[in-house]
Amino acid sequence: MSLKPFNTIGIGVTFSPNLKANIYEAARLSQMFKTQLVLIHVGDKSADKEAQFKAILEPFIKTNLNVEIVFKPGNPVDVILSTAEEKEIDLLILGALQRENFLKYYVGSIARKITRKAKCSILLLIKPSVKRIHCKHIVVNGLKDPKTKQTIASAFYVANALGVDKVTIVEEITQDELAVKVNDDKSLRMANIVKERIKLRENARVKAIIEGIPEEQTKNITIKSQPIFGKKGYSIGHYAQIARADLLIMNSPSKMMFWDRLFPHDIEHILTELPTDVLIIQ
Template identity: 50%
Template structure:
């Protein structure tokens, strides 16, 4: 359930679009919206925010603005923790000068330490753009069913009727080196068997999920985790990609998990990372 949403406010060219998207989401979930600006509070910024509020859609619940100095990632994480937020929204600029700033350093730290789910916007719009297709990871992981439950909860509220669950399978799992017609056939059979097994697993995961009248498709992809699903979401022009939150599994992963590294390095679409 989403009752409290925090949106990072940066006075950039995308401010209006990001802010309007956040307000629409807050209205969709009937949630309280809290805007957090990390930086100096000035009269000009206050007036700009007031002007935006007057021109924005009427809010169902209350809006609160928080102004605070400090490290952007730390302030946002601490605020989300203190206020017990359910969703954190960050506007991201794709392939622009500020892209690495928002998506690189800040978003990586936030997705690793955020106490709640994180939504990264790369294509915010002042006018509402319908969400028609959602891609969700179907990894074999103890968090995946919760991610699926969240994805369908969000899809129902957004009116999205089409969801594709993508299971990324490591090519090495085949354990077959293709060098002739015989091994090619063995690899093909192994892929078919593995795909069937994974589809059955995903169906078991879905048994405890309320999918409503959503059209659900499952897709197995053999490739590098993170890169494959990001590429699939881009090719299929998905409106939202939903992923499990990163987990620390080794010393190297304390920097950042490798699967989300591929996605954050080149965001294919808006991304929801479920905690």
Template identity: 75%
Template sequence: MFFGAKLFLIHVGEASKDKIDMLSIILKGFEKDNLDYEVVFKTGDPVNVILSTSERKKIDLLILGAVQRERFVKYYVGSIARKITRQAKCSILLLIKPSVERISCQHIVVNGLKDPKTEQTITTAFYVAKQLNASKITIVEEINQDQVSVKVDDDKSLRRATIMKERIKLRENSRIKEIISHIPEAYTENKTVKLQPIFGRKGYSIGHYAQIMRADLLVMNAPTKMTFWDRLFPHDIEHILTELPTDVLILQ
């Protein structure tokens, strides 16, 4: 409704009158909004069914329910939501606390890391904020601690490290402000925007920040490629998938 898009409901399994009737009852409440939708029934492996249907129907965004944290063993096997996230060619919205009654989105956190995809990700975050009437956006610039290559063992080295960190923060803030200047004013008006540089591990730092700030939505770049080794030695998006801090939108 918020994005004026067609909704596809993918049901893994055979169609039946009971299932169709149940879906009709659920969707009846949206008739007044003129919701355009289509129900797809298909048997098979849930991951394969959802991925193949998404490609066949040219779906732009997959919305999936996901548990907030998985057990150690299950993490390596991967839940259905996480398997789909790692393989999907479209954007993914992971919901950890879906509710029947809509809870309004107020605060969106988006990654501002230096990457070719980041400008489009930040622009999309502002677009989503406008459509959902979210009032606050925080852009988190995750900075690798290795960029401050100073061993702190006395007051002089501490001052040098502090000055170096401040210079990096100013540089990163300048880069993000340049990106924001390219975003249509219709998306940025009436929004409280905060720039938040953080020194730490990519993925883990922004996830932890979104959690402690109780953000309603975390917006991230999709990874270029994920392999078994990425899951064995988690980094970037894998830190987010290990323990979802809030609802997460991963943009292709």
């Protein structure tokens, strides 16, 4: 497991109302993670544009931010993806959109296409802020999957870099795993026994993963293991919202067969209605 999952952070920048907040978020993270920062602007280079970006970056440049600004015209999705590969970006920051008249956020079409195609980790921000808002609680998936060990290790790396107080590891369990139909008191008792056995099994599996992470990464953080029964993706997103998590960390999706090649449905639930900021670990 890599102890430093991110070496270069990238962010697409446009002259939108959130420009300053987006750059501040990216620059802060770059300094906290001790990485290089790459600003990607889809468009031709000009002295005026460069001056505006550098003016926003000035407080961070004064504190030794390692930053590069890339200007490249073309299709936004293609430009951002190609630049991410060329610059070896391993964490790409994308902004989410708020639905009109609703306090709900979702991934817009361009960001969604980038998220589906990117070969690096993705951070989806729903409310970027110029002033730092302290991240106190991270929820991370603990499902049984080959990628989960690295995702949980990355979650503790992020938690330490951001000074997070609490990490909750959520093991989503589908109702299919119960394999008991409840139609009377006896079957209800049996279903509850099976549930408890599954919870104990899942908690033991997650505990083994945590024990494999260096102690200095876990010792100052309150760790909770939370098995939940329900539909994958929807359940953890709902839990993150109810638990008022500041960040939800998920495995990257596995490539599926032709009919489901865009995204497994668990991630799709989250992209449709973001419960909080979401980090997808590649």
